[in-house]
Amino acid sequence: MPCAGLAALALLPALLAACAPTAAPEGEPVPPAAAPSAASPSAVADVLNGSEWRVFEIDGAGLVADSAPSLRFAEGRLSGMASCNRFTGRYSIGAGGSLGIAQLASTMMACPEPLMRQEDRYLRLLGQARSYRTDAGVLTLTDGDGRHLRARK
Secondary structure (H helix, E strand, C coil): CHHHHHHHHHHHHHHHHHHCCCCCCCCCCCCCCCCCCCCCHHHHHCCCCCCEEEEEEECCECCCCCCCCEEEEECCEEEEECCCCEEEEEEEECHHHEEEEEEEEECCCCCCHHHHHHHHHHHHHHHHEEEEEEECCEEEEEECCCCEEEEEC
């Protein structure tokens, strides 16, 4: 098998060269990097970046009395109070109001059953949110099935 190892080693430079970035042909200008447009994710993310919201509706239902679920967006990170537990995660914004939420995690304190049910609904819907909209100080996050949660600043 020493010959097979030598053959593989002989092919290594060719494989690496095939993966290298290509340059513009000599004499042709290299195009500049595209500048962010108003519809680029980095420009759109500013709408939510640094904002804090108080949830007032989860899938069309009001909240358990004296509960205060919240949501905070900061530089790609998401955090807040789910009902009785704190949570954290990551978010990304895309063109056309698209939203991605990932890596949600929360503390796991036990709470009264109504709060636990509300928290479960909140975190499930938050994790499945696919789009966002802001209108008159209200943030609406909507999942792929049209269920939504709404919050105010």
